[in-house]
């Protein structure tokens with residue numbers, strides 16, 4: 130097969146149709162604005178993404194509006210408008226101004242700027258403009274305009290891509306979210322301790338604003354909840370815990386498939402020692418020392434994965450931070466069934482006898498235990 134045949138790129142043969150042009154143009158991601166104006170006491174506005182910086186001396190920009198737009202027709206007459214750059218939570222405002230509703234401003238908070246033009250509250254930027262020149266381009270009017278006043282405030286923009294609204298995430302935003310998510314999952318064991326954006330930002334050496342945004346994003350993921358003006362850790366949802374165990378199982382099975390049958394005697398001896406360590410932390414089916422169990426259990430399982438001799442696999446496994454997750458989900462009241470110990474014993478037996486089937490079967494059963502224990506009378 131040639132490179133051309135395997136490519137998923139589509140090329141039009143001639144001038145694109147209107148639909149094709151729109152579809153391909155939609156791949157140019159943009160922000161979303163509302164162009165507002167006031168003509169003879171009436172407020173008008175249209176959602177617009179065709180906005181571009183034009184020159185900085187004098188400061189000017191251009192907007193493109195369809196000739197049928199009532200907002201465009203008003204701007205032709207009064208020569209003034211404002212560009213309101215919408216914030217990421219403003220999709221409903223964009224939708225309202227993309228409609229032909231007669232009362233678009235009825236539920237919208239705004240102030241008045243130059244020539245009484247409405248400035249929509251909550252926008253992350255306003256450009257107040259006076260038209261210099263109007264050019265017709267196909268179905269649209271291009272207004273080239275001088276910017277006479279600007280204002281801005283912190284916040285992320287509403288994005289528009291292929292017909293859908295979304296968030297614009299920069300690389301530092303994504304890195305901050307990743308770091309704060311790890312911090313919340315790994316470092317916080319007490320759900321009642323407030324999560325303070327400033328101290329987390331200082332500890333992780335990221336901007337406070339980004340830390341705050343990350344905490345807001347984590348509320349959507351169900352890891353964090355808002356508590357008044359601050360945040361608290363949300364108890365880890367069961368599905369998230371099961372997802373972690375599914376990943377854990379995949380790694381352990383992969384490692385076992387590579388190693389059972391070829392483990393050195395001294396490694397087996399170490400495995401048995403680690404097994405014995407895990408047996409000492411429960412009394413009468415309760416965890417006598419949950420933290421001790423979590424550590425010993427992690428050492429046992431990490432050793433099994435380590436036998437595969439892959440640094441990357443071991444680091445990935447450790448990166449799951451299961452001990453931290455378990456510190457939040459296993460309490461002294463959590464039932465410590467002997468089944469867990471039996472599983473560990475069977476796994477070691479399987480390694481000792483080169484019985485890969487026993488190991489894989491037991492690992493699968495073992496990683497289902499948290500779910501069984503929760504669904505039964507188990508974990509609190």
Ligand SMILES: Cc1cc2nc3c(=O)[nH]c(=O)nc-3n(C[C@H](O)[C@H](O)[C@H](O)COP(=O)(O)O)c2cc1C
Pocket residue numbers: 161173174175176177178179180193194195197198199200201223224226227228229289
């Ligand atoms: C995200 C988005 C971007 C838009 N961008 C433009 C644009 O750049 N130019 C335009 O003429 N219409 C654009 N529209 C469509 C107008 O908002 C729509 O035609 C509106 O009804 C015009 O209102 P009016 O006739 O009251 O001025 C856009 C719509 C959406 C949802």
